[in-house]
Amino acid sequence: MTFDGTEAMRILAIGAHPDDIEAGCGGALVKYAQNGHRVFLMVMTEGEQGGAGELRKFEQEQAAKQLRVERIYWGGYQDTAIPMGRELIQSIEAVVKEVDPHFIFVHYHDDTHQDHRHLAMAAISATRYTKNVLFYEGPTTQNFAPTVFVDIDQVLNEKIASIEAHASQVRKTNIEALSIVDVIRSSAHFRGIQGRVKNAEGFLPLRLFINIGA
Known part of the structure; x- marks a missing residue:
């Protein structure tokens, strides 16, 4: 149950590497968790091309605590080698079925x-x-024009804390003098301006149902 007595929803965020989810939708996840909903992550690799896999897995676990995640599902794929095809689809399907x-x-x-x-x-x-x-x-996304926005101004610091939990990655932006925290703050301001709030995350729906009435 949520804080207002309604049924808790289950939220699943899926990312290829440790820190992808925090950058992309960490603010929304924090807001869901704060309102009593259940948050789950599926992370497909340990991100070993960006550092020691064990370290990056540990950092992801610390970040998940910031987001109040109930469980992390690990995909077990090699970084930079996630394959297209039936196996990957079935791996995701198994977690979707369970959650x-x-x-x-x-x-x-x-x-x-x-x-x-x-x-x-x-x-x-x-x-x-x-x-x-x-x-x-994320930082490598192209041609992204969001039509759905989540106001994250009240939880921006929590999102930043989840990013900072990935300490080995914070300076790896390939942009001189900018950390990933700088990039995330800039993105939050930009999407906020688009959504007519101070800070926001933007999303593009594959499907989105708007429930009207009971």
Whole structure:
């Protein structure tokens, strides 16, 4: 049950690497958790191309605590080598079946990183029976024009804390003098301006149901 006595929803966020989910939809996840909803993550790799896999897995677990995540499902794939095809779809389907989520958040399919791209395309098939599926953006996303916004101004610090939990990655932006925290703050301001609030996350829906009435 949530704080207002309604049934708690189950939220599943899917990402290719540790820190993808925090960057893309961490604010929305914090807001769901604060309102008593159940949050689950599926992380497909340990991100070993960006550092020691054990360290990055530990950092993801620490970040999940910031987001109040109930459980992390690990995909077990190699970083930069997430394959397109039946196996990947079935891997996602198994977690979707177990969690039975009301909402799913996942990478957008127009992305310069092959892991993000392959995961997004597989998720389109694997989530075909889930009512609400939203694509999030990351630093390597292309041509992303969100039409759904979540006001994250009140939880921006919590989102930043979840990003900072990935301490080994914070400076790895390939942008001189900018950390990932700087990038996330800038993105939150930009999407906030688009959504007519101070700070926001933007999403593109694959499907989104608006419930009217009981």
